[in-house]
Amino acid sequence: MxxxxxxxxxxxxxxxxxxxxxxxxxxxxxxxxxxxxxxxxxxxxxxxxxxxxxxxxxxxxxxxxxxxxxxxxxxxxxxxxxxxxxxxxxxxxxxxxxxxxxxxxxxxxAKQPVDLSALTTAHGVRIVSERPRILVVERFATEAECAWLIERGRPALTRALVYRGSADAQVAQTRTNTEMGFTIFHADVLLSLLRDRMAAVLQTSTRFFEVTKLLHYEPGEQFALHGDFLQTNTPELAQEVDLRGQRSTTFLVYLNDGFEGGETDFPRLGFRYKGNRGDALVFSNLQADGSPDYSTVHAGLATTRGEKWLLSQWVRTKPVG
Ligand SMILES: O=C(O)CCC(=O)C(=O)O
Ligand SMILES: [Fe+2]
Missing domain, CATH: 1.25.40.10 (Tetratricopeptide repeat domain)
Known part of the structure; x- marks a missing residue:
C-alpha cells in the first residue's frame, strides 16, 4: 500500500x-x-x-x-x-x-467451555509402510469440512510454484496446477483445529507446520515427480534448511471424489494412493539420519476426468517462525 x-x-x-x-x-x-x-x-x-x-x-x-x-x-x-x-x-x-x-x-x-477434543483427535491411523513411514487415515476430515476448505480457498487460487536452484519459488512446467496458502487472512478457526488433528496423528506440534496449502488440479494438470525434502545443493537452500529445518513429513488430505486418475504415485515404492473425500495420506521424506529419502519421490498424477482438490501440509524439523 x-x-x-x-x-x-x-x-x-x-x-x-x-x-x-x-x-x-x-x-x-x-x-x-x-x-x-x-x-x-x-x-x-x-x-x-x-x-x-x-x-x-x-x-x-x-x-x-x-x-x-x-x-x-x-x-x-x-x-x-x-x-x-x-x-x-x-x-x-x-x-x-x-x-x-x-x-x-x-x-x-452456561459458563462452559466448548469440548474441542473430538475436533482435534483422529481415529483409524493405518500404517502402510514402516520404512519409509507411510500412514493412511480414512475419514480424517468430514465431508462438510472438506467442502468448507474448498469454498474458503477457491477464490485465492494462483499458479503453483516450484523451488529450484534458489530460495525463490518459480513457475515450472513440472507443476501446472493451482494452489493457495491459508495465511492469516485466509485461515479460520476450523483449519487451526484441523492442524491440531494432523499434529495429533504425527504426535508433534503445529509449530513445525508450514502454511497449509490448498491444491487444485483441472483435468490434465499435474505435479510431476518430486521429493518434498529440500535440496541443499545451493548455498541459499542449504542456509534455508539450516535456519528453518528440513521438510520431514507431508500430510495430504483428499477433499473431493469423482475424478479419474489423479493418484499420488510413488514409483520407486510401487505404491499409488487415491483417497476418498476426507481421507489422509501421510509420509516421511527423510531417512533416520535426517538426510533426504529419495525412495519417497512422488507425483500428483494428472486427472483424466474431473477436478481434484487436496490439502497439503508440509512439516519441518524446526519450528516455523
Ligand atoms: O497432488 C498430489 O497427489 C501430490 C501433492 C504433493 O506431492 C505435495 O503437496 O507435496
Ligand atoms: Fe509432494
Whole structure:
C-alpha cells in the first residue's frame, strides 16, 4: 500500500468509518505498507467490535485461534465467532455449525467451555509402510469440512510454484496446477483445529507446520515427480534448511471424489494412493539420519476426468517462525 493510500485510509478512520478501521487493523497486524504492531491491530479490531463490525470479530477469531497478536486460545476464538454471528455474519454462523457449536453462545451463558477434543483427535491411523513411514487415515476430515476448505480457498487460487536452484519459488512446467496458502487472512478457526488433528496423528506440534496449502488440479494438470525434502545443493537452500529445518513429513488430505486418475504415485515404492473425500495420506521424506529419502519421490498424477482438490501440509524439523 502506498503512502497516499495509507493517508486516505487514516482519514476515513478518523472520520469514523469502521470498515476502514478493520482494513487498517489488518495492515497493522502484518505490517503491510505501515509499521507492524500486532497489539495495536488487536486494539483497533476490539474497537471495531464495539461498533458491531462482524469482520473485526471474525478476524479476532482467527487471531485467537492461531495465536497471532493474541495468545493462542481456541475457546476465545469461538467466543469471537459467536460475536460475529450475533452481528449477522453468516460465515461465522456456518463455521460455528461446522464446529458443533451453537451460534447463540449458549455454552458461554452456561459458563462452559466448548469440548474441542473430538475436533482435534483422529481415529483409524493405518500404517502402510514402516520404512519409509507411510500412514493412511480414512475419514480424517468430514465431508462438510472438506467442502468448507474448498469454498474458503477457491477464490485465492494462483499458479503453483516450484523451488529450484534458489530460495525463490518459480513457475515450472513440472507443476501446472493451482494452489493457495491459508495465511492469516485466509485461515479460520476450523483449519487451526484441523492442524491440531494432523499434529495429533504425527504426535508433534503445529509449530513445525508450514502454511497449509490448498491444491487444485483441472483435468490434465499435474505435479510431476518430486521429493518434498529440500535440496541443499545451493548455498541459499542449504542456509534455508539450516535456519528453518528440513521438510520431514507431508500430510495430504483428499477433499473431493469423482475424478479419474489423479493418484499420488510413488514409483520407486510401487505404491499409488487415491483417497476418498476426507481421507489422509501421510509420509516421511527423510531417512533416520535426517538426510533426504529419495525412495519417497512422488507425483500428483494428472486427472483424466474431473477436478481434484487436496490439502497439503508440509512439516519441518524446526519450528516455523
Ligand atoms: O497432488 C498430489 O497427489 C501430490 C501433492 C504433493 O506431492 C505435495 O503437496 O507435496
Ligand atoms: Fe509432494
Amino acid at each position: 502506498s503512502d497516499p493510500e495509507i493517508k486516505g485510509l487514516l482519514e476515513r478512520v478518523r472520520a469514523g468509518d469502521v470498515g476502514s478501521l478493520v482494513v487498517l487493523a489488518k495492515r497493522v497486524l502484518v505490517g503491510e505498507g505501515i509499521k507492524q504492531a500486532p497489539p495495536d491491530a488487536i486494539a483497533m479490531l476490539e474497537m471495531a467490535v464495539k461498533q458491531g463490525a462482524p469482520e473485526a470479530a471474525l478476524q479476532l477469531s482467527v487471531c485467537a485461534a492461531w495465536g497471532v497478536g493474541l495468545p493462542r486460545n481456541p475457546q476465545k476464538a469461538i467466543e469471537y465467532l459467536v460475536m460475529a454471528a450475533g452481528f449477522g455474519s453468516t460465515v461465522a454462523k456456518r463455521e460455528l455449525a461446522l464446529l458443533g457449536c451453537a451460534s447463540d453462545g449458549a455454552h458461554a451463558q
